[in-house]
Amino acid sequence: MSVETDINVFTLNCWGIPGVSRNRKIRMNAIAEELALGKYDIVCLQEVWSENDFIHIKKLTHNVLPYSHYFYSGVFGSGVCIFSRYIIENVFFHQWPVNGYIHKLHHGDWFGGKGIGLCRVKCKGISINIYSAHLHAEYNRGNDEYMAHRVLQAFDMSQFISMTSTNADIGILGGDLNTEPGDLSYRIILHNAQLQDSFLQAQQVSADCVGTNESHRNSYTDKKLCLQKPAGNRIDYVMYKSRPGIEVQCLKYQFPLPEQVPHQNFSYSDHEGLQVSLRVVKTSNVSEDAAVNKAEYMNALQESGAVCTAALARLKQDKQSYWLYSVALFLTLLCTIGSETPFSYFKTYNIIRIIVTIMLCYTIFMAGIWNRIEENAVLTGKLGIEVVHSNLADSNSDISYS
The missing domain is CATH 1.10.287 (Helix Hairpins)
Structure with a gap:
């Protein structure tokens, strides 16, 4: 006998830096209104740097996502938060041991205190670990001075997920990982935490849903970058893993947000919102762990x-x-x-x-x-x-x- 449960996961880097991010207040309100529609069961947000923005989103979404947690860290907060339709039973935050430089004021990663947040919830008897994470930005791909930091963060995160998910039925990671498919950090995350990339596993991927950052569909993308790489870069992810006896099927992968905020001429963020529809099947049959290359x-x-x-x-x-x-x-x-x-x-x-x-x-x-x-x-x-x-x-x- 098997029990099926469908879970809709949403993740977005909100680009919510007070005094820096353009149209922040209007965009944050639009994001809150979208989440308040009740289409999502689990929401992982990054770069919510203002506590007032978090409180505003929490207030507007309370009827459909009554449980939430903001992870405080660093000077300005981690920017990472989770909203859930299900009761949050436990929380934990792990800050990266290396995260940029204090003297690189124009980058600011160190002051943000980035890391990975964990919320444990239960849905119909299924124990779920929800992870929301934000890795160090890649400012210059040709001369990446932060590569070692991001690789170590990827290893740190994969170790954290691997060690904290042993008692969970499934683990779901949503976040801006600032690494593209095939990059070293990406490979470390997949292999060491034994995660599945929802984009690769999805039965249905909507058209034009590739680049989650700097794509042609985003109003904040530099026009020169659009000409060089119209599809943009896929650096935001929903990944998942499950224990033996639990099967997770990725039904759909899509960008649920319109290209522009209603009645405005700009996008919801400089990143694309990502929705993944998962079907969790709990059976009495215990299958072997997925093979690792x-x-x-x-x-x-x-x-x-x-x-x-x-x-x-x-x-x-x-x-x-x-x-x-x-x-x-x-x-x-x-x-x-x-x-x-x-x-x-x-x-x-x-x-x-x-x-x-x-x-x-x-x-x-x-x-x-x-x-x-x-x-x-x-x-x-x-x-x-x-x-x-x-x-x-x-x-x-x-x-x-x-």
Whole structure:
């Protein structure tokens, strides 16, 4: 005897940065009105940076999505929240150990305190782990200075999902993962957490539902990017996994939002909203776990280890550079203090001393504290990757000898 349950999942990066994101208030209200229509059972949102926006969405959707949780983190909050038709029984948030740089103010990822939020719910006796996540942005694909951070976040997230989903019937991940299909981070997430990509598994995929960011259908996409890659980039996902005895069928994959907010000339966000319709079948038959391509899995882990090794080497060079800058700035400061200052240049000398002192404090902080924090975080991730890779290699050896 089998029991079927249909679940509609929605995920969206809302691009809700106060003072930066254009048309934020109108768009947030439109997103809330869309969610209030009652078409979705589980909603994963990212970049809801304003608590007032979360409260507004919560108020408008209360009748159809009565349970919700916002994950506070970092300076401005994680931006990650979950809305559910089902009672939320438990929650947990895990912040990424590496998440950009404090001095990269124009990027701002560090201040956001990104991570992965978990809400556990039950639907008709089926235990569901809902994960909403946001990984570090990719600002320059040709010269990606944050690749190591994002790879480590992908490994961290896949470990988190793998270890927290053991007692759940199914796990559902929705979020802006800032990685495209085939990328190293994408492969790590799929293999290490044993997740299924709903786009690849869907029985029905609506036309023109490929790129979730920078696509031609979005009003906020730069026109030059539209000409280069009209379909855009698929970096937002709904992924899922299930335990033996639970079958999950992906019935439909679609973009449910209109191209523009009603009565406006702009889109709901700079990302596309994604809806996935899942059918969960609970049977008495216990099937075997889905086969894992161990060769691809091990290759992805090896590549990740190499990325970490390169990152550690770069950090060592950066530390040496920061200490050299510190010595040079300290000597410069000594020269300005030890020399007699002409009265006419007194103010200028003081300004120079202040600037050099600030720069000296910055280089010492980067060399002695920040560099060490990042080095330890990268090393922790690298050692974890090596443990998983070693276990896979040992299991392959056992199979070959048996």
